[in-house]
Amino acid sequence: MRKALLSGNEAIARGAYEAGIQVATGYPGTPSSEILREIAAQYGAEIYAEWSTNEKVSMDAAAGAAYSGRRTLVTTKQVGMNVLADALLYTVYTGVEAGLVVVTSDDPGMFSSQNEQDNRWYARLAKIPMLEPQDSQEAKDYIIAGIELSERFDTPVLFRTGMRVSHSKTVVELGDRGASPEDVPPFVRNQQKYVCTAMWAKLRHPIVEQRIRDLAEYAETSPLNRIVWGDRSLGIITSGVTATYVREVFPNASVLTLGMTYPLPENKIRDFASQVERVLVIEELDPFLEEQIRAFGIEVTGKELFPPCDELLPDTLQAIGVENGMISADKTVQPVNKEMAGLPPRTPVLCAGCPHRSTYYWLAKMKMPVAGDIGCYNLGCLPPFNAQHTMGCMGASIGVLHGMSIAGMPERGVATIGDSTFFHSGIPALANMVHNQSVGVTIIMDNGTTAMTGHQDHPGTDWTLHSKTAPRVPIEPLVRALGVKQVRTVDAFDVAAVKAGLDEALAYDDGPAVLITEGPCVQVTRPPLTDYAVDSDTCIACGTCFRLGCPAIIKSTEVNEKTGKRKAAIDPNQCVGCDMCRQVCPVSAIHGPEEAAQ
Amino acid sequence: MDQANILVAGVGGQGTLLASDILAEVGMRAGLDSKKSDVLGLSVRGGSVLSHVRWGSSVASPVVKTGDMGYMLAFEPLEALRGTQLMRKTGTIVCNMQSISPISVSSGDAEYPAWQQVESTLREAVSSVRFLNATDLAVEIGSPKVTNVVLLGAFSALFSIDESIWEDVVLQRVPERFAELNRAAFQRGRAAILEGTE
Numbered sequence: 001m002r003k004a005l006l007s008g009n010e011a012i013a014r015g016a017y018e019a020g021i022q023v024a025t026g027y028p029g030t031p032s033s034e035i036l037r038e039i040a041a042q043y044g045a046e047i048y049a050e051w052s053t054n055e056k057v058s059m060d061a062a063a064g065a066a067y068s069g070r071r072t073l074v075t076t077k078q079v080g081m082n083v084l085a086d087a088l089l090y091t092v093y094t095g096v097e098a099g100l101v102v103v104t105s106d107d108p109g110m111f112s113s114q115n116e117q118d119n120r121w122y123a124r125l126a127k128i129p130m131l132e133p134q135d136s137q138e139a140k141d142y143i144i145a146g147i148e149l150s151e152r153f154d155t156p157v158l159f160r161t162g163m164r165v166s167h168s169k170t171v172v173e174l175g176d177r178g179a180s181p182e183d184v185p186p187f188v189r190n191q192q193k194y195v196c197t198a199m200w201a202k203l204r205h206p207i208v209e210q211r212i213r214d215l216a217e218y219a220e221t222s223p224l225n226r227i228v229w230g231d232r233s234l235g236i237i238t239s240g241v242t243a244t245y246v247r248e249v250f251p252n253a254s255v256l257t258l259g260m261t262y263p264l265p266e267n268k269i270r271d272f273a274s275q276v277e278r279v280l281v282i283e284e285l286d287p288f289l290e291e292q293i294r295a296f297g298i299e300v301t302g303k304e305l306f307p308p309c310d311e312l313l314p315d316t317l318q319a320i321g322v323e324n325g326m327i328s329a330d331k332t333v334q335p336v337n338k339e340m341a342g343l344p345p346r347t348p349v350l351c352a353g354c355p356h357r358s359t360y361y362w363l364a365k366m367k368m369p370v371a372g373d374i375g376c377y378n379l380g381c382l383p384p385f386n387a388q389h390t391m392g393c394m395g396a397s398i399g400v401l402h403g404m405s406i407a408g409m410p411e412r413g414v415a416t417i418g419d420s421t422f423f424h425s426g427i428p429a430l431a432n433m434v435h436n437q438s439v440g441v442t443i444i445m446d447n448g449t450t451a452m453t454g455h456q457d458h459p460g461t462d463w464t465l466h467s468k469t470a471p472r473v474p475i476e477p478l479v480r481a482l483g484v485k486q487v488r489t490v491d492a493f494d495v496a497a498v499k500a501g502l503d504e505a506l507a508y509d510d511g512p513a514v515l516i517t518e519g520p521c522v523q524v525t526r527p528p529l530t531d532y533a534v535d536s537d538t539c540i541a542c543g544t545c546f547r548l549g550c551p552a553i554i555k556s557t558e559v560n561e562k563t564g565k566r567k568a569a570i571d572p573n574q575c576v577g578c579d580m581c582r583q584v585c586p587v588s589a590i591h592g593p594e595e596a597a598q
Numbered sequence: 599m600d601q602a603n604i605l606v607a608g609v610g611g612q613g614t615l616l617a618s619d620i621l622a623e624v625g626m627r628a629g630l631d632s633k634k635s636d637v638l639g640l641s642v643r644g645g646s647v648l649s650h651v652r653w654g655s656s657v658a659s660p661v662v663k664t665g666d667m668g669y670m671l672a673f674e675p676l677e678a679l680r681g682t683q684l685m686r687k688t689g690t691i692v693c694n695m696q697s698i699s700p701i702s703v704s705s706g707d708a709e710y711p712a713w714q715q716v717e718s719t720l721r722e723a724v725s726s727v728r729f730l731n732a733t734d735l736a737v738e739i740g741s742p743k744v745t746n747v748v749l750l751g752a753f754s755a756l757f758s759i760d761e762s763i764w765e766d767v768v769l770q771r772v773p774e775r776f777a778e779l780n781r782a783a784f785q786r787g788r789a790a791i792l793e794g795t796e
Contacts, residue, residue, distance in 0.1 A: 005619075005626050111637065135633075135660075168635040168660035169622050247658040314663045340683055343676065344708035346609065346700035348645040384705070546705060551644055554704035566706055571699075 002174040008165040011136035011172050013038035015143025016073050020178035023065040024049040025058035028453035029077030030112035031166040032105035040465045051456045051465050054424040055080040059087035066100040069184040071147055078106040078119050090196045092126045093204040095154035099147035103159045105166045108284045109311035118285035123158050123262035127212045130158045130262040132240040136170040153211055164241040216263035224259030235276030242284050249317040266296050273298045284312040350379050352552040353576035355447050355492035355519025361548050362499050363387035368414055373397035375418035376452045377445055384549045395425025398442050405438035412506050415442045420450035420458040433512040434483040441505040441513045447521040479514045492519030495583040530577030531593050534568045538589035541565035545581040601654035603662045607681040608673030609698050610644050613746035618649035623767045625653035628759045635660035646677055671753045674698050675716045682723040689724040692753050696733035730790050744783035751787025
């Protein structure tokens, strides 16, 4: 038997391989991004994988592939599901010709998300099954089970992980590639099934209702839902990674672990509850299981003890268990050092050599209101810039800027958006500004990749996940074609050019203006370290270079004797020679390698 | 040795994730159940990175409870200090002495703790602390990039798991042309702890 230590995301990719999946689509988002990367890297010969322009496009493409007879996988992070949902909801009515599984990677604890939404509700809203693995072995197995369920019940299947399942590594037994057709048959012309026009969709709705009842019956005997009997004084109903915490913190309790969290096996739960003295429902985030179980008329304890916010980690379970007399306190291990107060924080920063730095340097100086967006450049909201005043979701910046403008805001506003995010959902908002004639500056910060999630491709890159070459959709002509009259592209590493471009755009008041700041992501170009240096005798400790917020610019031990302020120095282990600090220094105290050699 | 809870603490970009991958793999190769959990996300842009690695006959949670961590492999002293709050009092720490200033320090808003404070806090927190300047050792061998493998070599000396398993797993994870460099790095770190010359 072959064993491997796989992350949940790697195991999902392996599951796709073993389940005979042939098409995989998605848009990157933490903690889901590694699934398609792994599919392309390990199983690219068997599975076509692509980064689609956004989640909705990825879901429409998946629907088309599944209608055509290819087993298909879609991946998204939890908030991407909101974008994807419109497309998912029609596939609920149509069903599929071949298996279709949609993976949503939720983010309890908000390690890299704007909210903590619980995507189990989508299963209930859509009336389709939801599978939730607790570790990598189950992640692999449940993808295979999901494809089987999808084909058996003619339904899309939801599959949910959290950061802990997606990013933790556990041991997995590997299997072989399942059967999949080489060629697909001619497209099925079944209009009453696949055209969701009202008269036919009406006929499909009762089928959806019957299907979820059939699935609830299946859930009663499904091996996905299982009971491990222990002490009958305490019974716990749980799911996902939380089940692993429950086993650790309540080792003696009886536990019903639900691998399928929608629809619920009512009779199985009733039977379990009747055989234990007290039932706890322990679930991360919302009382999704709890409310349904209460509606069955079963008495349980849940959210009155276990908080709905943040991860529900073993520490929290332990504390609640002890406090309520469910486990004895002597098993708790006391922490050595409860508080490490006063340690300097290590917050994330724009990398040394980041092309976004010049834009936020000026926005911070000019102090205009900035509507921000999702990407590394969201770090522009932190010191030393503090130059971003709203941020909500992918593509929101341009729409919010439009709203600020039509509200009659007394200042000229700015939106900042990255290249991948612009393609994802910025384009319709910019077309809206043109059509509805609002004024404001959109800065498209084009670093040539989807940087924050691990440097994925997008329509503006000349490669794809599947192919080394691809036609690029160029941003400037696209913006002009939308009808934007004031458009300029500048080199992001030319600090003065960024300022000039910004001034010109801000002066334009006959509709929206666009400034494109172009400069490749430093993590992609990986320039070598270089010997920029500060001439300490010339440095006046004015602090201008510190306002670039570069991790390579550090406080020197030398001070300006008049002001007592510390001078600047450059950390040679971090500087990659982007040159911005040399450009902003008012006294020419910073030298690049050529000047130093002269 | 039948079970261990290990914290790997460091800064984004230091190679801590490769180290925690290797530790988890070593556990599996030694015939144990093995799990690991990393905290990623925005932390890769120069933030703190923490990984939990667990070995045992059967491991349930990939996350270790506070105070239940028996070992820490720290790539950076400030991160070692932060990590002590998870440690058992009877625990062991292997700590790299090379510090990396966070932006809060380099911008002058905060002070990096003095070395004496680092040392005394760590020694008070657990029963055994082994300091080594892994970055200097790595530079001596040929590249600061093998600092993480020097540290793994040092850490390996705390366990009875066969040395060949460690070497195998490390070498599997690095490009072949750097095999000798990494083998030397592993051996240097291991020798430093075994011979007490760190």
